[in-house]
Amino acid sequence: MKILGIEHIGIAVESLDKSAPFWREVLKISHRTTETVESEGVVTDIFDTGSGKVELLSALSEDSPVGKFLAKRGPGIHHICLQVDDIRSAIVELKAAGVELVKDEPSVGAEGYLVVFVHPRSAGGVLVELAERR
Template identity: 50%
Template sequence: MIPTHIEHIGIAVKDLEKAQQYYEEVLGMKCYAIETVEDQKVKTAFFQVGQTKIELLEATAADSPVAKFIEKRGEGIHHIAFAVKDLAIRLKEVEQKGVLLIDQEPRAGAEGMNIGFLHPKSTFGVLTEFCEKREESV
C-alpha cells in the first residue's frame, strides 16, 4: 500500500475565525470551503497549498475529539491525512499488520471524503487518517 499523496494536514484551533484570519491575512492564503461535520462535532476550514490542503478544525461541542485534543495538548497539528485507493481494504491491511484502528470501517468525512483513522499508539504518536473520495451515487 502506497498513499497517492498527503491529502491534508489537520490543525486543531480554538477559534476558527481567528485562525482563518491568520492564514488569509498573514500567509496570504484563501479559504475555499467551510463545512460542519455533525457526527464528528467539528467545523472545518480548508486552504490549498500545492497538492496538499490545510484543514483547520474547531470543536462544535465540548465532548468532541477535537475539544478533548485541545484540552489535553493545546492547539496545533492534530493529524496527517493520506489519500489512498480502496480505503476499506487499506484499513484491513494495516490492521493485519498490527496497527490499532479508530475506525474499523470507512465513514463520511468533510469534502465528500470517506475517512478512517489509525490510532496514534500504533503510529508513533501521530494521529493518521486515510482518505478516499466518495463515489457519487448515480
C-alpha cells in the same frame, strides 16, 4: 493500499475567526470551503495550498475529539491525512499488520471523503487519517 499523497493537515483551533487570518491573509493560501462535519464534531475551514490542504478544526462541543484535544494539549496540529486509492483494502491491510484503528469501518469525512483513523498508539504518537476520494 497505495498512498497517493498528503491530502491535508488538520489543525485544532480555539476560534476560526482568530486563527484563519494567518492562513488566509498572511500566507495568502486560497480558502476553499467551510464545512460542518457532524460525525467528527467539528466545523472545518479548508485552505488549499495547491499541493495539500490545511484544515482548521473548531470543536462543536467539549467532548468531541477536537474539544478533548484542545483541553489536553491546546491549539496545534491535530492529525495528518494521507490520500489512499482504496480505503477498504487499506483497512484490511492495516488490520492484517496489527495496526490499531480508531474505528474499523470507514466514515464520511469533510468533502465527502471516506476516512479511517489509525490510532496514535500504532503510528508513533501521530493521529493518521487515511482518506479515499469518491
